[in-house]
Amino acid sequence: MGDFDFDDPGSSFHRLLASQHPDMLSPRLDQANAIPNIKDLSKQLPHGTTVLALQHRDGVIIAGDRRATEGYSISERRIKKVHKTDATSAIAIAGAAGPCLDLIRLFQVELEHYEKLEGEELSLDGKANKLAQMVKANLPMAMQGLVVIPIFVGYDLAQKKGRIFKYDIAGGQYEETEYYAIGSGGKDARGTMKKIFAPGLTKDKAIRVALEALYDAAEADVGTGGPDLIRGIYPNVKVITEKGVEDIADEKIATAYQTIIPPQKQGGS
Amino acid sequence: MAMPYYVSPEQMMQDKAEYAKKGIARGKSTVVMEYDAGILLLADNASSLNKISEVYDKIAFAAAGKYSEFENLRKAGIRHADMKGFIYSRKDVNARSLANAYSQTLGTIFSQEAKPLEVEILVVELGETAAENEIFRIQFDGSIFDEKSFTVVGGKAEPLYEALKTRYQLTGLEAAIKICVEAMEDSDQQKVPPTSLEVAILDRHRAERQFRRLGADELSAALSA
Numbered sequence: 195m196g197d198f199d200f201d202d203p204g205s206s207f208h209r210l211l212a213s214q215h216p217d218m219l220s221p222r223l224d225q226a227n228a229i230p231n232i233k234d235l236s237k238q239l240p241h242g243t244t245v246l247a248l249q250h251r252d253g254v255i256i257a258g259d260r261r262a263t264e265g266y267s268i269s270e271r272r273i274k275k276v277h278k279t280d281a282t283s284a285i286a287i288a289g290a291a292g293p294c295l296d297l298i299r300l301f302q303v304e305l306e307h308y309e310k311l312e313g314e315e316l317s318l319d320g321k322a323n324k325l326a327q328m329v330k331a332n333l334p335m336a337m338q339g340l341v342v343i344p345i346f347v348g349y350d351l352a353q354k355k356g357r358i359f360k361y362d363i364a365g366g367q368y369e370e371t372e373y374y375a376i377g378s379g380g381k382d383a384r385g386t387m388k389k390i391f392a393p394g395l396t397k398d399k400a401i402r403v404a405l406e407a408l409y410d411a412a413e414a415d416v417g418t419g420g421p422d423l424i425r426g427i428y429p430n431v432k433v434i435t436e437k438g439v440e441d442i443a444d445e446k447i448a449t450a451y452q453t454i455i456p457p458q459k460q461g462g463s
Numbered sequence: 464m465a466m467p468y469y470v471s472p473e474q475m476m477q478d479k480a481e482y483a484k485k486g487i488a489r490g491k492s493t494v495v496m497e498y499d500a501g502i503l504l505l506a507d508n509a510s511s512l513n514k515i516s517e518v519y520d521k522i523a524f525a526a527a528g529k530y531s532e533f534e535n536l537r538k539a540g541i542r543h544a545d546m547k548g549f550i551y552s553r554k555d556v557n558a559r560s561l562a563n564a565y566s567q568t569l570g571t572i573f574s575q576e577a578k579p580l581e582v583e584i585l586v587v588e589l590g591e592t593a594a595e596n597e598i599f600r601i602q603f604d605g606s607i608f609d610e611k612s613f614t615v616v617g618g619k620a621e622p623l624y625e626a627l628k629t630r631y632q633l634t635g636l637e638a639a640i641k642i643c644v645e646a647m648e649d650s651d652q653q654k655v656p657p658t659s660l661e662v663a664i665l666d667r668h669r670a671e672r673q674f675r676r677l678g679a680d681e682l683s684a685a686l687s688a
Contacts, residue, residue, distance in 0.1 A: 207545055214546065299549070306672075307545045310517050311538055 207307035208300060208328060220293075220335040235290075236339030240269040242294055243417035245276065245286035246375035246383050246407055247347045247358045248391060250400035253435035254347040254356030257404040258286045259379070259412060260427050261419030271419065276430040278439045280305045283321060283348030284432050288377030289341040293332065297342050301325055318350040322359040322367060330365025343376055349434050356434060373403075379411030379418035386410040397433055401442060404431060406454055421451045476604075479579045483603035486581030487528045492617035494647070495525055495585050496631065497596055498639035501673070502587050502665045505643045507651075509659040517674035519544040519556045521589040523665050527617025528582035528603075536565060536584060558588030562599035562607055570605025579603050583616035589665040589673055593633060622650035636664065637685040644686060657682035 203210035212219055245258035262270035269291075276286040277298050285301065287294040304324060309315050316324070325346050332342050346359040358370040373391050375383035386407040395403065405421075408429050412420030421428050428451070431442040491507040493514055504525045506514040516524045516537050524540055526533035540561055548556045565584055573579045580603055588597040598610040608614075613631055615624045626646035634642070640662065647655050662677040669675065677685075 203542075207549070210542055210546065211549070215550070218550075303545055303549050307541065310541045310545075313513060313516075 205308045205311040206324075207304045208324070208331075210307075211300070220332050222331070222334070225334075234339040236341070237265040239340070240264050240273070240291040241417070242273060242275045242288055242291050242377065243419075244375060244377040244379035244383055244408060244411045244415065245288055245345055246373065246380070246387070246404060247286065247345045247370075248373035248387060248395075248400055248404060249356055249358065249371070249393070250395045250397050250433075252356075252397060253349050253433065254358055255397075255400050255404050255431065255433050256284050256286050256345065256347045257401075257408060257429050257431040258377075259408050259419045259429050260422075261417065262291045263417045266416075268419075271422065271425065272427055274430055276432055277302070278432065279321070279346075279348075280309070280315065281438050282351065282434060282436075283318065283346065284434055284439055285325070285344050285346050287342060287344045288380070289343050290335075290339070293335060293340050293342050294344075297328060297332065297344070301328060304328075317352065318348045318357060321348065322346055322357075322369075325359070326361060326365045326367040329361050329363070333364055336363040345374060345376055347434055349436055351436070354436070375407060375411070377418070379408075379415030382414040382418075383407040383411040397435075401431055401433070401447075402450055402454070405429065405447065405450055409451070409454055421447070421455070423448075423451075476574075479573060480604060483573075483579040483581050487583055487603065487616075488618045490527055490529075490618045492615055492620050492623050492647070493525045493527045493585065494613065494615050494623065494627070494643050495587050495598055496613035496627070496639055496643055497593055497598075497633060498636050498664075499593070499633055500636065500667045502589055502596060502598075503636065503639050503643065504585075504587070504663045504665075505640070505647075506661040507647060507655060507659065508661040513661060515661055515663045515676075516541070517663075517672065518561065518586070519548065520553060520671055521665060521673050522556065522558050522561065523587050523663065523674050525585040525587070525616070526582055527620075529580070532580045533582040533584060536568070536580075536582065539568070540565065540586070558586045558597045558599060562586045562601060565601045566605045566607040568605075569601060569603060573604040583620075585614065585616055587665065589667060591667075619650060623647060626650045637688050640682065640685045641688075657686060 203213055240262040242262050247256045256276055258275035260272050262273045278284050279302050344361055350357050360368050360374050373387045390403050412418040428444045428447040433440045493506040496503045504515045508514050512530050514526050518524045518540050524537050544556045584601045586599045590596045600608045600610050600614050613627050626649045630642045657679050665673045
């Protein structure tokens with residue numbers, strides 16, 4: 195606890211964990227060669243698929259379908275890929291479900307830990323950069339098929355606007371100004387958003403765009419789950435504004451889908 | 464040949480305790496008090512160097528004494544709590560284990576280091592009901608006390624404790640703030656303006672993280688109500 199001790203984990207929980215319980219993190223890149231029998235594990239573990247984010251007039255929306263797949267099987271119908279990370283930010287992840295959920299949990303604690311130690315929140319850029327480092331640290335696992343790729347969104351209180359950050363497996367971080375989607379159905383969702391997204395959408399219209407994009411992704415991609423009217427399973431949608439992170443209730447999403455899905459597909463005449 | 468000094472253990476402990484007590488007595492006091500929907504933490508502290516801090520969902524930290532020393536303890540507490548919550552679950556983090564860790568640390572430093580820490584620490588946990596609240600007070604030598612209703616640490620703690628004892632009852636938040644400030648003004652023999660106070664609550668009505676700081680305007684409103 196000395197002055198300017200650079201081995202001190204400082205305000206980072208990630209570094210604290212690395213110093214005290216390195217076994218709980220993925221191995222460092224320079225140690226990855228020591229792992230015997232490197233092979234592609236991607237077909238043996240549940241994978242989360244399509245998640246997306248888009249801007250609206252007062253902030254951003256982040257949404258994801260509920261399916262996880264294991265090879266060609268559905269392993270989970272109700273998985274949650276969209277999570278609140280702190281009062282004004284949220285994350286959605288595509289990739290190997292276990293490592294994804296681990297990363298989300300670690301990132302949530304990281305932000306809270308920093309806020310408590312420092313007495314103030316990280317800036318949105320600070321949060322996004324920290325996430326990039328954590329994704330980069332997962333690269334050795336990604337090389338074995340355990341890919342973890344997030345979309346991070348938040349309301350930037352300094353710039354007074356919602357912002358969207360996307361990542362690649364090497365920790366590359368890119369800011370998107372309008373919308374983005376990742377995962378196996380990401381390309382289909384992006385196609386839909388390209389057609390119907392417009393800047394300055396109201397919150398409700400933007401939710402509709404997100405739901406339509408996820409619906410189209412589910413139509414075209416086996417890995418993406420559509421709205422399940424029989425079991426009552428709907429995508430997770432969160433709206434982030436200056437006021438915070440709002441969960442959109444299933445009932446509201448179910449109502450919105452009634453006007454999105456053509457009547458013949460709902461089992462009507 | 465020079466003879467090494469001999470100081471009896473009793474004398475050494477007594478000197479250290481006196482040193483620590485003197486250091487703490489120079490500072491101002493910090494109060495924690497239960498109210499009907501939570502726990503109030505209030506420090507006579509006009510600076511931006513905080514004496515009160517969030518530790519975990521239902522747990523808060525308050526201290527009196529030397530800032531640089533209790534700041535290190537505060538950080539250690541947050542690290543302990545976040546690590547435990549991450550490895551096990553958020554429900555497994557409790558004030559008792561944290562208070563014990565503080566007690567061990569302070570006790571070891573008191574008996575082994577040349578200079579004891581000049582700090583007194585409070586660790587509080589909000590229970591589901593007022594009866595399940597926990598308030599731990601840990602002294603510079605590691606002695607630990609399980610308190611009820613309210614307690615005080617820091618300089619002039621005794622007169623303030625007496626002033627609170629005659630006034631204390633389980634009330635709403637605004638009344639609780641008034642009781643604390645009146646007791647402080649009484650024992651200090653001077654006015655305590657809202658701007659010189661650092662105030663936070665553990666609020667049972669809040670979801671998840673129940674710690675919240677109160678701003679100067681909220682305080683003024685409570686005091687003028």
